[in-house]
Amino acid sequence: MTSGRQVFAVLGQQQGSGVLLTPHLILTSAHVVGGRDTAEVAAAGGGGPAALRVxxxxxELDFALLHSEDPLGPAPGLGALATDRPVPGCEILGFPRxxxxxxxxxxxxxxxxxVLPMAGLVRRTLTVELDHPPAEPGDDAPSPLAGLSGAPVYADGGLIGIVRAVPRGRGHGRxxxxPLTAVLGHPDVRRLLPRDFTPPAPVVRTHPEDRPYEAEYAEALGAAYRRTKIFGLDELDRRASEWDLDTAYLSLEAAAKGRGGDTASVPQRIDDLLASRPRVLIRGDAGAGKTTLVxxxxxxxxxxxxxxxxAELNGLVPFVVPLRTLRARGEGFPGLAGLPGVAGLVVDPAPDGWAGRVLAAGRGLLLVDGLDEVPQEEREAAHAWLSGLLARYPRTRCVATVRPLAVDPDWLGAERFEELTLLPMRDADIQAFVAAWHEAARLDDVDPAGLDVLERDLALQFRHNPxxxxxxxTPLLCAVICALHRLREGFLPETxxxxxxxxxxLLLGDRDKRRRIDAPDGIRMSVEEHQQLLQRIAAWLVRGGQTEFTRQQALHQLTRALPGMPRVAAQGTPAEILTHLLNRSGLLQERADDVFQFAHRTFQDFLAAKEFVEDDLVSELLRHVREHQWHDxxxxxxxxCSRRELPVLVEGVLAAGSAVRDRGxxxxxxxxxxxxxxxxxxxxxxxxxxxxxAVKSVLPPRNATQLTELASLGPYVLPLLxxxxxxxEDAVHQVxxxxxxxxxxxxxxxxxEFAGTAATTVALTTDWARFPTEVYAREVLARLDLSQHLLTVTEPGQLPLLRTLPxxxxxxxxxxxxxxALAEALDGLTVHTVVISDNDVLDDLGFLHVCGAELRRVRVSRPPTGCLGALAGLDALEELELVLPQLDAGDLRAVAELPGLGLLSLGRPRPCDEGLDLTPLHQASRTLQVRVTGLPERRITGRAALGSRLTVEK
Structure with missing residues (x-):
C-alpha cells in the first residue's frame, strides 16, 4: 500500500523526490543528485535532513540509489505493468517546488x-496522464511540477516507477x-539488493471500484468470521449464543512434516509455523480447530x-473456500469470478475481474477448508483445481485443511505445500481453554461465583484424572466437557x-426444559424422536460424502422418514418439522441461505453411526472400512452396537487389515x-x-504416521510393546x-525399562512434559546418563527437580x-550447556553467571538487543550460538571480549536487508571462528579481516 512515510525530499544538485526501495535504499533520479557522492534527504513527516551516500x-536510465546505514521505514510493495491497456487510478507522491x-x-x-503503457514505448519510458492539470507555476519555477523528479508512481498500491521529466507541449499534464522493471533489471542494482528481496507483482489493470469494494469485502468477512459459537453456551439467551472469535480461539501446537511423513521439527504454536510457510496443508482430527483457524x-x-x-498477511485479501458448501450446492470448484462469492458473504457482487487482479498482484490469501469432504473419486479434480489456480497465480498464499489420513503424504508437495499436523492439546492448553470457556460464560451468568467454583473443580479434575x-x-471435546460439567454440577461421563x-x-432434550419452554412452535418431540429424524439426514450425508445440505434435500429425507413416526407426522408438515429441528435442536445451523449443516461433523458421524447400527447395516459400514472418511x-x-453386533464389526475390521499388504x-x-x-x-x-x-504385529511403528496412530490407543498399547x-537396535528409538x-x-x-539403553536417552530427556513431573524425574531421568545429553525443560514445575538430577x-x-526463575533453578548446579528458545519474557542473560566457571556452551533464540553485555566475566565460555538475533555493535564488542570463546554462530540474522557489520569482532582472539547462516556475503561488512575464520552458509 502507498504511504507518505516511504517518500522523501532529496536535496542534491537540485531539489527532487525519492522513495524507499528497501528499508536501506532510496530510489531517486540521477539528475537530482548530479555528480555528487552524497545527497541530503528529508522525510515526509519532518525527519532529517540526513546525508546519504550515493x-x-x-x-542513461536516469536513476540513482542512496544508502542509509539505519533503516528508514517499511519498503513499499512493488509492481510491474503486465498489460497494454490504460491503468487508471494511479498515484504520484512527491515534493514539487x-x-x-x-x-x-x-x-x-x-x-x-x-498510466498509458503504449505511450513512450519506443523510448522505454513510462507515461502518466494526470487526471487534473497542476497548479499554475510560481514566479521562480519553470514548471509547477519542478521538484517532482524521482517521485514514486503507484498502481494498485505497488511502486511501478519514478518520475523523470515533464514533456513539453502537454500543458504540464503528462x-x-x-519503469521500476528497468531499474531492477540493471546488473549493478541486482547485486545491491538483499537475497530475500521480493520481486514486483504484475499489475494487470486497476479498476476504480476495486478499493472501495475491498473495504466492503473486508467488513463482510469480519461480520461472517469474527463471531463463533462456543459449545455449551448457546443454552443461554439468543444474544449470548455467539462470542467474539478471539475469546474462543486458542493457538494450538502443530508439528511440521517433512517429505515421507517424518517429523521435521519440534512442536510449535501454529501461528509461528504459518509465518514462514507461504503454502500449508494442515491436517487435524475432527474438532481439532481447523475451521476455527481458517x-x-x-x-x-x-x-x-x-x-x-x-504481520505479512495483514492486508491480504482472503478467499475462503468451504468445500462442504460446494458439495451441498452441487457446484464444481470455483473459478476466478466465483471465488469472492463461494463463502456466501453478505456483500455485493465483486467488480468484473477483481479476484484475478488481486491474485495477479500477489495479494490473495486462499483458505481452502475441508479437502477431506470432497469424495474420494473427486479428489484428483480438487487437486487439479487447486494446483492449476496456484500455477496461474504463483504468488498466492494458501492454507488448506484436511483430516489426517484423507489424502496421501505429500499430496500437494509438487505445489510446494508444507504439511503441518495439529497436535492434541497439552494439559496447559486444556487449562487455558477451561479458563477461556468459563470467562465467556461469566459474561451473562447470574451466578459468577458459582462458575468460579465449577471452574476450579474442573481444572482440578483435569489435573488429577488423566x-x-x-x-x-481437542477444542470441541473440551468445550463439551465444560458444558456438561456445568450443567451436571460436576458429574461427567467417562468415555x-x-x-x-x-x-x-443436553442439546435435544434438556435445554428447553431448563428454560421452561414448552412447544413454542406447536411441536413436541422426545430426544429419541429428534435423533431418529436427524440420524436419517446424517446417514444420507455420510453416504454422499458431504456435510452440508439444502432445505429441499432435508425435506426429501424427512418425507421418507415421517410415515414411520405417526405421532410426529401428525403435528406438522415436513417443512414445519424441519423448522422445529432448526430452531429447537441446537444441533443444526444455517451456513448460508438455505444451506445447513450439523453444529459439528462429529455429531453428524455419531448420529449416522446410530442409524447404520439400528438399521442392521453393519455390513454396509464394513464395505467402507478402507475409506478413511468412514473411520470415525x-x-x-x-x-x-449391541453385544451381538460388536463382534461382527470388530472381526470385519480385523479381516480388512489382514487382507492388505501395505504395513501403513x-x-x-x-x-x-x-x-x-x-x-x-x-x-x-x-x-x-x-x-x-494384530496390534502387536505392527509394532514397533516405522514412521511418524504409524506412531501417531498407535499412540491413539493410549495405555492399551503399552503392554503389547x-x-x-x-x-x-534400529527400532529402539521408535518404541x-x-x-x-x-x-x-x-x-x-x-x-x-528402556532408561538403561543409551540410544533412547534423547527421546526420554525431550518428553518430560508428557509424564507426571516428579515421578518421571525420580523413576526415569535419575536412571539416565545425563552428562552428555540435553535435558529439555518446558514447565515451571520441572525447575525445582533439577537439583535431584546431579x-x-x-x-x-x-x-x-x-x-x-532460571537463576534460582541453576544456582549451585554444574552446568556446561544452556539453550534458551521460545522465550518471550527473557530480557537479560545475567542469570548465566550462577553457572560459574563450568559454563561452556550457550545457545539463545531471539536474544534482545543489548543483552550480550551480560556475558562479560563468563571466561570459560567456548561456544555461543545466537538464532534470529537483532545485534548492535555493543553486542558484538561484548562477544569479542570473551577470552575463551572459540566459536560464534549467528543463525539467520534479521532483518536480512539491514546487513551485518562484523567489524567489532576484529579485536577478538585470533582463534575465534565465526559462522553466519542465512545472510549473503555481500550483506556482511568487516568480513575481509576475519579471513578464513569466517564461514558463511545459506
Whole structure:
C-alpha cells in the first residue's frame, strides 16, 4: 500500500523526490543528485535532513540509489505493468517546488492519473496522464511540477516507477517516468539488493471500484468470521449464543512434516509455523480447530490485525473456500469470478475481474477448508483445481485443511505445500481453554461465583484424572466437557461415546426444559424422536460424502422418514418439522441461505453411526472400512452396537487389515479394530486376544504416521510393546517415542525399562512434559546418563527437580521462563550447556553467571538487543550460538571480549536487508571462528579481516 512515510525530499544538485526501495535504499533520479557522492534527504513527516551516500547512479536510465546505514521505514510493495491497456487510478507522491508553506518549507503533494503503457514505448519510458492539470507555476519555477523528479508512481498500491521529466507541449499534464522493471533489471542494482528481496507483482489493470469494494469485502468477512459459537453456551439467551472469535480461539501446537511423513521439527504454536510457510496443508482430527483457524485467519488478515509473527498477511485479501458448501450446492470448484462469492458473504457482487487482479498482484490469501469432504473419486479434480489456480497465480498464499489420513503424504508437495499436523492439546492448553470457556460464560451468568467454583473443580479434575484429560484433547471435546460439567454440577461421563450421547441429550432434550419452554412452535418431540429424524439426514450425508445440505434435500429425507413416526407426522408438515429441528435442536445451523449443516461433523458421524447400527447395516459400514472418511463413523458405531453386533464389526475390521499388504494401511485398520474393541462393555476374550495380537504385529511403528496412530490407543498399547532386550537396535528409538507419545503415569514403568539403553536417552530427556513431573524425574531421568545429553525443560514445575538430577550438565529451556526463575533453578548446579528458545519474557542473560566457571556452551533464540553485555566475566565460555538475533555493535564488542570463546554462530540474522557489520569482532582472539547462516556475503561488512575464520552458509 502507498504511504507518505516511504517518500522523501532529496536535496542534491537540485531539489527532487525519492522513495524507499528497501528499508536501506532510496530510489531517486540521477539528475537530482548530479555528480555528487552524497545527497541530503528529508522525510515526509519532518525527519532529517540526513546525508546519504550515493552508491549507484545511471545517467542513461536516469536513476540513482542512496544508502542509509539505519533503516528508514517499511519498503513499499512493488509492481510491474503486465498489460497494454490504460491503468487508471494511479498515484504520484512527491515534493514539487510549488507545494510550499510559509513560502519556503517543503510539503508533500499528491496527484492521480492514468498510466498509458503504449505511450513512450519506443523510448522505454513510462507515461502518466494526470487526471487534473497542476497548479499554475510560481514566479521562480519553470514548471509547477519542478521538484517532482524521482517521485514514486503507484498502481494498485505497488511502486511501478519514478518520475523523470515533464514533456513539453502537454500543458504540464503528462509525466515521463522510469519503469521500476528497468531499474531492477540493471546488473549493478541486482547485486545491491538483499537475497530475500521480493520481486514486483504484475499489475494487470486497476479498476476504480476495486478499493472501495475491498473495504466492503473486508467488513463482510469480519461480520461472517469474527463471531463463533462456543459449545455449551448457546443454552443461554439468543444474544449470548455467539462470542467474539478471539475469546474462543486458542493457538494450538502443530508439528511440521517433512517429505515421507517424518517429523521435521519440534512442536510449535501454529501461528509461528504459518509465518514462514507461504503454502500449508494442515491436517487435524475432527474438532481439532481447523475451521476455527481458517475463520480466525480470514477475519484478522482482512482487518490487518494479525500479530507480529503473521504481520505479512495483514492486508491480504482472503478467499475462503468451504468445500462442504460446494458439495451441498452441487457446484464444481470455483473459478476466478466465483471465488469472492463461494463463502456466501453478505456483500455485493465483486467488480468484473477483481479476484484475478488481486491474485495477479500477489495479494490473495486462499483458505481452502475441508479437502477431506470432497469424495474420494473427486479428489484428483480438487487437486487439479487447486494446483492449476496456484500455477496461474504463483504468488498466492494458501492454507488448506484436511483430516489426517484423507489424502496421501505429500499430496500437494509438487505445489510446494508444507504439511503441518495439529497436535492434541497439552494439559496447559486444556487449562487455558477451561479458563477461556468459563470467562465467556461469566459474561451473562447470574451466578459468577458459582462458575468460579465449577471452574476450579474442573481444572482440578483435569489435573488429577488423566482419563478425563485424554478425552479433552481437542477444542470441541473440551468445550463439551465444560458444558456438561456445568450443567451436571460436576458429574461427567467417562468415555468418548458417552460424552457425545450426553451432549446430544443436553442439546435435544434438556435445554428447553431448563428454560421452561414448552412447544413454542406447536411441536413436541422426545430426544429419541429428534435423533431418529436427524440420524436419517446424517446417514444420507455420510453416504454422499458431504456435510452440508439444502432445505429441499432435508425435506426429501424427512418425507421418507415421517410415515414411520405417526405421532410426529401428525403435528406438522415436513417443512414445519424441519423448522422445529432448526430452531429447537441446537444441533443444526444455517451456513448460508438455505444451506445447513450439523453444529459439528462429529455429531453428524455419531448420529449416522446410530442409524447404520439400528438399521442392521453393519455390513454396509464394513464395505467402507478402507475409506478413511468412514473411520470415525465405524468407531462411533462400536458404541451403538449391541453385544451381538460388536463382534461382527470388530472381526470385519480385523479381516480388512489382514487382507492388505501395505504395513501403513494394516496399522490403520488394526488400530481401528482395537479402538472399536475398547468400546465394548463385554467382548469375548478370544476376540480381544486376536485384536491384541494384530496390534502387536505392527509394532514397533516405522514412521511418524504409524506412531501417531498407535499412540491413539493410549495405555492399551503399552503392554503389547516388546521387552527392551527383544527390540532390534534400529527400532529402539521408535518404541521409546511411542511410549513418550502415550505418556502419562501408566507409561512411566515402560519408560523406566528402556532408561538403561543409551540410544533412547534423547527421546526420554525431550518428553518430560508428557509424564507426571516428579515421578518421571525420580523413576526415569535419575536412571539416565545425563552428562552428555540435553535435558529439555518446558514447565515451571520441572525447575525445582533439577537439583535431584546431579549428573545433568546440559539444559534446554523452552518456553517463557524469567531470568529469576532460571537463576534460582541453576544456582549451585554444574552446568556446561544452556539453550534458551521460545522465550518471550527473557530480557537479560545475567542469570548465566550462577553457572560459574563450568559454563561452556550457550545457545539463545531471539536474544534482545543489548543483552550480550551480560556475558562479560563468563571466561570459560567456548561456544555461543545466537538464532534470529537483532545485534548492535555493543553486542558484538561484548562477544569479542570473551577470552575463551572459540566459536560464534549467528543463525539467520534479521532483518536480512539491514546487513551485518562484523567489524567489532576484529579485536577478538585470533582463534575465534565465526559462522553466519542465512545472510549473503555481500550483506556482511568487516568480513575481509576475519579471513578464513569466517564461514558463511545459506
Amino acid at each position: 552508491i549507484r547512479s545511471d545517467d 510549488v507545494q510550499r508553506y510559509e513560502g519556503r518549507k517543503l510539503d508533500l503533494d499528491q496527484y492521480t492519473g492514468t 509525466l515521463e517516468c522510469v 475463520w480466525w485467519l480470514a477475519a484478522h488478515a482482512a482487518a490487518g490485525t494479525l500479530g507480529p509473527n503473521l 482419563v478425563l484429560a485424554d478425552l479433552a484433547r 468418548r461415546w458417552a460424552l457425545y450421547q450426553s451432549a446430544l441429550q 463413523v465405524l468407531l462411533l458405531a462400536a458404541g451403538h 494401511r494394516k496399522t490403520t485398520l488394526y488400530v481401528l479394530a482395537a479402538r472399536c474393541a475398547q468400546h465394548a462393555a463385554w467382548l469375548a476374550e478370544p476376540l480381544h486376544a486376536r485384536v491384541r495380537k 516388546p521387552h527392551p532386550q527383544k527390540v532390534a 521409546v517415542s511411542l511410549i513418550c507419545e502415550v505418556g502419562g503415569s501408566e507409561a512411566v514403568p515402560y519408560a523406566r 549428573h545433568a550438565r546440559h539444559f534446554a529451556f523452552r518456553g517463557d521462563f524469567t531470568a529469576g
